[in-house]
Amino acid sequence: MTEIKHNKTEVIVVGGGPAGIACAVTIARAGHEVILIERGSFAGSKNVFGGAIYAQPMREIFPNFEKEAPIERLNIEHKYAILGQEDSTVISYRHKDTDTPSYSVIRGKFDRWMAEQAKKEGVIVVDETVVRELIIENEQVIGVKTELEEYYSDIVILADGVNSLLAKQIGFRDKIDPKDVALSVKEVIKLDRQKINERFNLSDDEGCIYEIFGGPMLGMLGLGFMYTNKESISIGLGVGLDALCDRKIKPYELLDELKKHPTIAPLIKDGELLEYSAHLIPEGGYKKVPTLFGAGVMIAGDAAMLVNNLHWEGTNLAMISGKIAGETAIRALIKGDFSEKMLSRYQKELENSFIMKDLKTYRNLMDEAHQRAESFMGYYLNQVNGFFKMFTTVDSIPKREKYHKFIFDFIKKRNIIELFKDAFSGLKLFWSILIK
Amino acid sequence: MTIDDKLFTVKYKPDEVSHLRPDFEKCKSCTSKICTTICPAKVYEWDDGDEKLTVNYENCLECGACRIACEKNCIDWEYPKGNKGVTFKNG
Numbered sequence: 001m002t003e004i005k006h007n008k009t010e011v012i013v014v015g016g017g018p019a020g021i022a023c024a025v026t027i028a029r030a031g032h033e034v035i036l037i038e039r040g041s042f043a044g045s046k047n048v049f050g051g052a053i054y055a056q057p058m059r060e061i062f063p064n065f066e067k068e069a070p071i072e073r074l075n076i077e078h079k080y081a082i083l084g085q086e087d088s089t090v091i092s093y094r095h096k097d098t099d100t101p102s103y104s105v106i107r108g109k110f111d112r113w114m115a116e117q118a119k120k121e122g123v124i125v126v127d128e129t130v131v132r133e134l135i136i137e138n139e140q141v142i143g144v145k146t147e148l149e150e151y152y153s154d155i156v157i158l159a160d161g162v163n164s165l166l167a168k169q170i171g172f173r174d175k176i177d178p179k180d181v182a183l184s185v186k187e188v189i190k191l192d193r194q195k196i197n198e199r200f201n202l203s204d205d206e207g208c209i210y211e212i213f214g215g216p217m218l219g220m221l222g223l224g225f226m227y228t229n230k231e232s233i234s235i236g237l238g239v240g241l242d243a244l245c246d247r248k249i250k251p252y253e254l255l256d257e258l259k260k261h262p263t264i265a266p267l268i269k270d271g272e273l274l275e276y277s278a279h280l281i282p283e284g285g286y287k288k289v290p291t292l293f294g295a296g297v298m299i300a301g302d303a304a305m306l307v308n309n310l311h312w313e314g315t316n317l318a319m320i321s322g323k324i325a326g327e328t329a330i331r332a333l334i335k336g337d338f339s340e341k342m343l344s345r346y347q348k349e350l351e352n353s354f355i356m357k358d359l360k361t362y363r364n365l366m367d368e369a370h371q372r373a374e375s376f377m378g379y380y381l382n383q384v385n386g387f388f389k390m391f392t393t394v395d396s397i398p399k400r401e402k403y404h405k406f407i408f409d410f411i412k413k414r415n416i417i418e419l420f421k422d423a424f425s426g427l428k429l430f431w432s433i434l435i436k
Numbered sequence: 437m438t439i440d441d442k443l444f445t446v447k448y449k450p451d452e453v454s455h456l457r458p459d460f461e462k463c464k465s466c467t468s469k470i471c472t473t474i475c476p477a478k479v480y481e482w483d484d485g486d487e488k489l490t491v492n493y494e495n496c497l498e499c500g501a502c503r504i505a506c507e508k509n510c511i512d513w514e515y516p517k518g519n520k521g522v523t524f525k526n527g
Binding site for chain 1: 446474503518523524526
């Protein structure tokens with residue numbers, strides 16, 4: 001830098017979510033000066049997610065979080081529910097894994113706790129402050145402009161979430177297409193601890209996750225979810241914004257439909273709505289990851305579209321990308337080099353990690369899913385329920401006749417060309433996921 | 437339960453000015469007016485009589501869906517000021 005600036009620090013991190021906090025605390029632990037700027041009145045106050053954080057990546061940042069953080073329940077059961085109009089097929093995997101479990105948490109409490117820990121370790125947290133733009137000098141990001149003042153730093157890390165207006169400002173990405181995000185609405189419903197335990201077959205502090213396919217979302221690229229908290233249930237859904245636009249659907253009406261489904265309604269019966277919320281989920285995948293670094297700047301978490309939607313992973317990618325950005329910042333600070341070349345290490349390290357490897361594995365998923373949404377998210381889901389209806393119905397019709405009719409209908413209702421297209425699409429996906 | 441009942445559970449600190457600024461002229465020629473449908477907080481309402489879009493920005497959940505969905509790409513969308521807008525306690 002040519003001149004000495006006031007309000008100058010070593011690193012500014014924009015956004016007090018998992019990516020920003022993981023990044024800031026990594027830098028502070030190495031003894032460097034870091035300011036974390038959060039627009040909400042506390043970290044977590046603008047954040048919404050389904051419900052679970054994953055222990056292994058969390059421990060990488062906060063090794064003792066399981067003892068100290070506000071956790072709701074340890075998830076011991078994953079249920080995959082395929083909903084028809086009225087019926088459903090549910091697959092369940094139950095295992096009390098304490099090695100690599102997930103926990104349901106509430107972001108307003110959990111992110112706030114993480115920010116408090118970061119503060120204790122030397123991060124300067126500035127709440128209630130919106131970064132309006134990045135300050136650029138000689139094609140290098142050298143600071144941020146808030147509503148009140150300008151702050152300068154050697155490096156700025158953008159962890160400002162899915163809408164990242166800052167990434168847009170510096171041309172790291174184009175306008176986001178509706179198909180590259182899902183709009184999620186969620187309700188947190190208050191329910192007795194005892195009722196939750198009974199309805200979900202749990203003991204105190206044990207949790208259950210529902211991943212919900214079909215139902216009111218049949219034929220659309222969308223998924224529902226349910227998480228058990230200590231004394232509430234988080235229920236919601238996320239649907240491709242393009243599908244909501246095309247079908248002119250109000251998202252909260254879709255959630256109302258889901259809540260009325262005979263498989264779901266008894267689980268939340270007599271609950272009282274504590275809070276309604278909405279948020280976008282980045283769904284573009286590998287092909288839509290923006291430029292990740294430039295001179296004086298890196299971008300992490302949702303802002304970088306780092307979400308593995310098939311596995312419901314987001315906060316873990318956020319935290320680990322934040323950590324890697326933090327480690328890269330530390331190296332740059334030691335060398336006093338904040339050039340694009342120096343910070344390119346961030347992308348290299350991301351590519352060597354599970355983050356980019358996983359996104360790459362699923363790089364074709366969203367294209368195929370969009371093209372075949374009606375079959376994969378509609379027709380075949382219905383067929384699953386149709387099969388079990390046929391298999392379980394006792395009506396004095398010979399079984400062979402029933403099988404033949406099922407197979408005949410399966411092909412007839414979806415013409416043969418579409419079936420081949422689906423099969424081709426499925427094979428293409430398997431190939432790209434497993435082989436190359 | 438109506439959307440108004442749902443929004444009643446959300447904690448807000450509204451600003452005096454809107455952080456959502458559609459180009460009202462462009463809205464007049466917009467056929468889908470998709471913001472009035474997809475907004476999860478019913479922020480946008482079209483008034484047929486006045487031919488004008490009402491923006492109930494106080495209800496905004498700050499998700500950003502309108503900005504992306506707007507077919508005219510005409511919503512000047514920014515975050516509310518630092519101490520304003522929505523606060524999720526149970527996000």
